[in-house]
Structures are given as structure tokens and as C-alpha cells.
Amino acid sequence: MIPSEFDYVKAGSVQEAIGLLQQHGDDAKVLAGGHSLIPLLKLRLASPAVLVDISGIGDLRGIKSGGDKVTIGALTTHNDLEQSAELKGSFPILSEAATLIGDPMVRNRGTFGGSLAHADPAGDWPAVALALGAQMHITGSGGERTVAADDFFIDILTSDVQPGELLTSIDLPMPSGKVGMSYQKFSHPASGYAVVGVAAMVTLDGSGNCSSARVAVTGAGAKAVRLTSVEEALVGKSLTEENVAAAAGTAGEGIDYLGDIYASEEYRAHLVKVFAKRAVLAAAGNVK
Ligand SMILES: Cc1cc2nc3c(=O)[nH]c(=O)nc-3n(C[C@H](O)[C@H](O)[C@H](O)COP(=O)(O)OP(=O)(O)OC[C@H]3O[C@@H](n4cnc5c(N)ncnc54)[C@H](O)[C@@H]3O)c2cc1C
Structure with a gap:
């Protein structure tokens, strides 16, 4: 339980951090x-x-709203997202999901960017980022590049952030129209990590039917993924319990399920359908 020896450097700016990462x-x-x-x-x-250590780089922490998006600095903590009055209006799912992460100590220290870059298969934010259509800003020695959440999570504990690069901020496109969102998870009773967690964002058209849906799952397989069959089955439908249950029943196609001492592959497959239904119904209930 004692780490091997390492050198420690505290970077004062993004440029200094990138320089150190490139050097080593x-x-x-x-x-x-x-x-x-x-x-x-x-x-x-x-x-x-x-x-x-990037924790002292002030530029990397904070929440900025501007026009059609909200930009969240990579060092913004889970607690910052939970408490932000600004986000509660447009992105209530962030506060909802943040309250479910670990415990107050984890939420006070753990960061949005760290969680996304780490790409833990049981982490909560990857599913939320996929459901919200997040765009990740990554900086390296060659400048900045932007990667959509859909392309960001590569494999177990592997995101698209390369050695020598920093995830600096995350953009969330501002939802427009009649939108509802929710994150529902089956938590591991000790750590709070997701055994399965599903994030959903639905938009309704003028007649109250679903015009678009983004639904994503974490905890089920090696990485968080969108549940595209559920999304497709919802579009054009009224979000009644019956229609949502039918759409959620398609959840899980193509997932290579994890099985461990907490939940077998079969149980996770069952939970994905149950939590897809709960998340979509909760999102539909939150439409405003
Ligand atoms: C007891 C406990 C319970 C927890 N429960 C949950 C839970 O319920 N749900 C959940 O989602 N998480 C949970 N976590 C994980 C927690 O949320 C972590 O804080 C988070 O996943 C990682 O963020 P961090 O800032 O601590 O990253 P760090 O631990 O500092 O870094 C994690 C990895 O990401 C890399 N990294 C970090 N920031 C960047 C960046 N900006 N650019 C590039 N690479 C970067 C690091 O090099 C490292 O490889 C729990 C952790 C603990 C200890």
C-alpha cells in the first residue's frame, strides 16, 4: 500500500504543465x-x-456560460457541479449525478476532467457527458484539439487524452426547446461507483412526442456507450411508460458485459434495461 518512489512537480500554468509532460x-x-x-x-x-500536479492552475477551474454552451474547466470539482446554481437551471442532471458520487470528501477533491480523462468503466460522468453531447478540449504541445464525447472514451481506463496532453475544459451545448434530463444509477453500496448508471436527455416536439433522445450507460462494459437502439426507438413516440419500457427493452445490444463479484454479466444486462427505463421516464418527467 506504499507507492513506488516518484518526483513531484507542481505546475503553475497550463503551458508549464504541458512542458513538463512533454519533457517526461x-x-x-x-x-x-x-x-x-x-x-x-x-x-x-x-x-x-x-x-x-495541476491542481493549482486556477484557469482550469470554473463554470462559464456563453451563448449556446456552458464551458466547465477540467479542475471543476464534483462538489462545484453539485452546488452550482447556474447549472441547476440548464443542466440539473449535473447536480443530480454529482450528489451520487462517492462521499463528500471524494466530491470535494475529485474533478470533472480527472474523472473523464480517467475513463473508469464505473465512473458516472462519462455517461452524463455522452448524454449531453459534450465536447472535450485537449491541449498539447501542438495546440488545442476538440473531441466529441462519442469519440473520447476508447477502452477500459483509456480516453483519447494522449501522453503529453491535458484535458483543459469541457463544453456542454445549451439544450434548446422542451428538454428533460436525468441520471439514474444502481450504486455499489461501499464505494458509490456505478454498477450500472444511465443518463438520458430527451427533447419533445410541439405535440409532446419525443423529437430527439440521447441515452448512455456506464458500468455495464469496458467503457461508457450510448444506447442507440433505445434512442432510435424513442424518437417520434409519446414517452408513456409502455413506449419507454419497449424502447428500454432493446438496451444493451453490442455491449460486452463486465461480470465481477458485485454483479454477473446477466445481472448487469438486466440492470441496463431497468435503469434505461428509469432514466428516460425521469427525464420525461423533468421536461420544461
Ligand atoms: C472512495 C471513492 C469513491 C468514489 N466513488 C465514485 C463514484 O461513485 N463515482 C465516480 O464517478 N467516481 C468515484 N470515485 C472517483 C472520483 O470521482 C475521482 O476523483 C475521479 O474519478 C478522478 O478525478 P481526480 O480529479 O481525482 O483525478 P486523478 O485521480 O488526479 O487522476 C485520474 C487520472 O486522470 C488523469 N488526469 C486527471 N486530470 C487530467 C487532466 N485534466 N488531463 C489529463 N489527464 C488527467 C490522471 O493522470 C490520472 O491518470 C471515487 C473515488 C474514491 C476514492
Whole structure:
């Protein structure tokens, strides 16, 4: 439970952090809130030679609304998202999901960007980012690039952030029209991590039918994914319990389910359908 020896450097700016990451290449790891990385170091599942601490870079923390999007700095904590009055109006799902993460200590230290970059298969934010159509801003020595959430989660504990790069901020497109959203999860009773969690955002047309839906699951397989069959089955329908149950019944196609001591593959497959239905019905109930 004692990490192997490492050097520690606290970066004062994004440029300094990128310079340090470039200098040390694969030997370096970014340290943000530390609530995923430190346990990995202690278990010696990661043994970087250098930790580049970005937690003091003020530019990376905060929430800015501007026109058609909200921009969230990578170092914005789970607690910041839970408490933000600004976000409660347009993105109530952020506060809803944040309250379900770990415990107050985890929520005070853990960051939105760290959670997304880490791409834990049981993390909550990846499903929410997919449902909201987030755009990730990643900076490296060559400048900034933007990656859609749909392309960001690559595999178990693997996102599109490359060695030498930083996830700096995340844009959420401002929802327009009659929109509802919700995140529902079956939590692991000890850690709070998602055994299965489903995020849903639905938009209704003038006659009250679903005109678009984004539904995504975490916890089920190696990475969070959208439940496209559910989305397609919802469009054009009234979001009655019967229609939503029928759409949710298609959930899980193509997922290579995880099985572990907490939940078998079969149980996770069952939970995905149950929580897809709950999330879509809750989103429909929240439409405003
Ligand atoms: C007891 C406990 C319970 C938890 N329960 C939950 C839960 O219910 N749901 C949940 O989703 N999570 C849970 N977590 C995880 C927690 O939310 C983490 O804080 C989060 O996943 C990672 O954020 P961090 O800022 O701590 O990242 P760190 O631990 O500092 O970093 C994680 C990884 O991401 C990389 N990284 C971090 N920031 C960046 C960046 N800006 N750019 C590039 N790479 C970066 C690091 O190099 C590292 O590889 C729990 C953790 C603990 C300890």
C-alpha cells in the first residue's frame, strides 16, 4: 500500500504543465484531485517516475456560460457541479449525478476532467457527458484539439487524452426547446461507483412526442456507450411508460458485459434495461 518512489512537480500554468509532460513523456502522470490516481499508485498499478500536479492552475477551474454552451474547466470539482446554481437551471442532471458520487470528501477533491480523462468503466460522468453531447478540449504541445464525447472514451481506463496532453475544459451545448434530463444509477453500496448508471436527455416536439433522445450507460462494459437502439426507438413516440419500457427493452445490444463479484454479466444486462427505463421516464418527467 506504499507507492513506488516518484518526483513531484507542481505546475503553475497550463503551458508549464504541458512542458513538463512533454519533457517526461510516458514517465509522467497528471495529478488532479488524486482520488483515482493515488489509489492506483498505492496499489502499484501505476508507477510513474514524475507526478505533474495541476491542481493549482486556477484557469482550469470554473463554470462559464456563453451563448449556446456552458464551458466547465477540467479542475471543476464534483462538489462545484453539485452546488452550482447556474447549472441547476440548464443542466440539473449535473447536480443530480454529482450528489451520487462517492462521499463528500471524494466530491470535494475529485474533478470533472480527472474523472473523464480517467475513463473508469464505473465512473458516472462519462455517461452524463455522452448524454449531453459534450465536447472535450485537449491541449498539447501542438495546440488545442476538440473531441466529441462519442469519440473520447476508447477502452477500459483509456480516453483519447494522449501522453503529453491535458484535458483543459469541457463544453456542454445549451439544450434548446422542451428538454428533460436525468441520471439514474444502481450504486455499489461501499464505494458509490456505478454498477450500472444511465443518463438520458430527451427533447419533445410541439405535440409532446419525443423529437430527439440521447441515452448512455456506464458500468455495464469496458467503457461508457450510448444506447442507440433505445434512442432510435424513442424518437417520434409519446414517452408513456409502455413506449419507454419497449424502447428500454432493446438496451444493451453490442455491449460486452463486465461480470465481477458485485454483479454477473446477466445481472448487469438486466440492470441496463431497468435503469434505461428509469432514466428516460425521469427525464420525461423533468421536461420544461
Ligand atoms: C472512495 C471513492 C469513491 C468514489 N466513488 C465514485 C463514484 O461513485 N463515482 C465516480 O464517478 N467516481 C468515484 N470515485 C472517483 C472520483 O470521482 C475521482 O476523483 C475521479 O474519478 C478522478 O478525478 P481526480 O480529479 O481525482 O483525478 P486523478 O485521480 O488526479 O487522476 C485520474 C487520472 O486522470 C488523469 N488526469 C486527471 N486530470 C487530467 C487532466 N485534466 N488531463 C489529463 N489527464 C488527467 C490522471 O493522470 C490520472 O491518470 C471515487 C473515488 C474514491 C476514492
